[in-house]
Amino acid sequence: MATTMGAKSLGAWFCLRSCAEDSGICRISEMSRRPSARMMIAFPCLSSSLSFISSLRLSHSPISSSSRPRGAPGRPSTNHPLEVTLQAGSLQHDVGVTFLVLLGGYVWVKLFNSLTKRQVLGQKLSRKIVHITSGLLFALCWPFFSVSPWARYLAALVPASNGVRLLVYGLGILKDDGLVKSVSREGDPRELLRGPLYYVVVLVFCTVLFWRDSPLSIIALAMMCAGDGIADIVGRRFGSKKLPYNSDKSWAGSIAMFLFGFVVSLGCLWYFSFMGFYPFDLGAVGLKLAAVALAATLVESLPITNRLDDNLTVPLTTIILGLFLFPVKSTMTPLP
Numbered sequence: 001m002a003t004t005m006g007a008k009s010l011g012a013w014f015c016l017r018s019c020a021e022d023s024g025i026c027r028i029s030e031m032s033r034r035p036s037a038r039m040m041i042a043f044p045c046l047s048s049s050l051s052f053i054s055s056l057r058l059s060h061s062p063i064s065s066s067s068r069p070r071g072a073p074g075r076p077s078t079n080h081p082l083e084v085t086l087q088a089g090s091l092q093h094d095v096g097v098t099f100l101v102l103l104g105g106y107v108w109v110k111l112f113n114s115l116t117k118r119q120v121l122g123q124k125l126s127r128k129i130v131h132i133t134s135g136l137l138f139a140l141c142w143p144f145f146s147v148s149p150w151a152r153y154l155a156a157l158v159p160a161s162n163g164v165r166l167l168v169y170g171l172g173i174l175k176d177d178g179l180v181k182s183v184s185r186e187g188d189p190r191e192l193l194r195g196p197l198y199y200v201v202v203l204v205f206c207t208v209l210f211w212r213d214s215p216l217s218i219i220a221l222a223m224m225c226a227g228d229g230i231a232d233i234v235g236r237r238f239g240s241k242k243l244p245y246n247s248d249k250s251w252a253g254s255i256a257m258f259l260f261g262f263v264v265s266l267g268c269l270w271y272f273s274f275m276g277f278y279p280f281d282l283g284a285v286g287l288k289l290a291a292v293a294l295a296a297t298l299v300e301s302l303p304i305t306n307r308l309d310d311n312l313t314v315p316l317t318t319i320i321l322g323l324f325l326f327p328v329k330s331t332m333t334p335l336p
């Protein structure tokens with residue numbers, strides 16, 4: 001208890017020091033706009049359990065020195081022992097978060113496997129819920145990583161290692177009926193090498209390329225996970241009226257995809273804005289987002305699914321159109 005309090009005050013002191021260095025004047029309101037500070041406010045239990053390392057993270061905000069490439073203007077790169085300690089602290093922190101998210105992903109897929117086994121959920125519905133939730137939950141964990149340049153690469157290890165897992169089981173090197181049942185349509189292990197594998201590849205690309213620097217990543221993931229996922233669930237149940245140009249897809253599925261993709265994207269943008277990553281202005285973003293959601297929905301509805309998987313076409317369309325509508329600020333930092 002005493003250690004935690006001590007660590008927190010030390011962390012707060014580092015934050016004040018960092019704020020003062022960055023802007024000259026530091027106000028508490030400025031602190032609370034920072035993602036790590038937001039995290040502390042929103043998740044006090046998590047923040048206290050992350051204890052000392054987390055407290056040190058207070059000094060690692062997107063606008064603080066550690067996010068700048070070394071040698072970039074603003075603050076000279078030093079080898080001050082304190083800075084080395086802070087960097088080591090955030091590496092430990094990021095490794096810890098990566099491990100927790102990996103574990104979360106594993107438990108999540110297992111949970112749906114067990115619900116399917118106990119016939120609480122049908123296999124198709126269970127697979128779609130895994131499709132809707134896992135990528136989104138993964139992205140919602142991004143704010144818990146530090147602003148170190150290596151954070152995005154560590155985070156990308158989560159979908160990447162799931163990709164390796166899908167390869168191993170999809171190629172039949174190892175057998176795991178539970179995994180196959182939770183993520184395949186018909187229970188054929190080779191299916192893991194298509195939709196699910198593309199899905200985790202898209203997660204890796206969005207994490208490494210856009211990370212929390214641009215709303216593009218989260219919009220692409222919302223359209224792929226929530227939009228495409230709900231189209232299936234609603235379309236199968238209420239999709240009696242088929243689209244004139246595709247008898248496999250329905251108006252109900254496509255309308256649900258547009259609406260749910262749009263609303264979930266908005267929710268995620270608000271969440272990242274609440275965490276302090278980019279501003280959220282409904283008026284400015286609403287129409288653009290609707291245009292992106294419409295384009296993704298149209299592409300998903302085309303009769304091309306046999307040749308091109310929706311897990312590739314939907315995020316790709318979102319990103320291509322989104323690049324024009326939501327310009328990406330270049331903050332890619334080199335690996336240390």
Ligand SMILES: Nc1ccn([C@@H]2O[C@H](COP(=O)(O)OP(=O)(O)OP(=O)(O)O)[C@@H](O)[C@H]2O)c(=O)n1
Nearest residue numbers: 195231232235236239248249250253254305310
């Ligand atoms: N716009 C849409 C999309 C899907 N569906 C319904 O959902 C089913 C599955 O669609 P789709 O996502 O294309 O399925 P798959 O390619 O089989 O599955 P996945 O993308 O998950 O691999 C369709 O047969 C259809 O009944 C729909 O009615 N309208």
Ligand SMILES: C/C(=C\CO)CCC[C@H](C)CCC[C@H](C)CCCC(C)C
Nearest residue numbers: 104105108131137138159183195196199
């Ligand atoms: C069924 C799927 C796609 C078919 O269209 C989804 C496959 C999901 C992967 C096998 C598991 C992915 C795990 C995530 C990368 C991590 C989620 C972590 C979170 C905290 C639950």
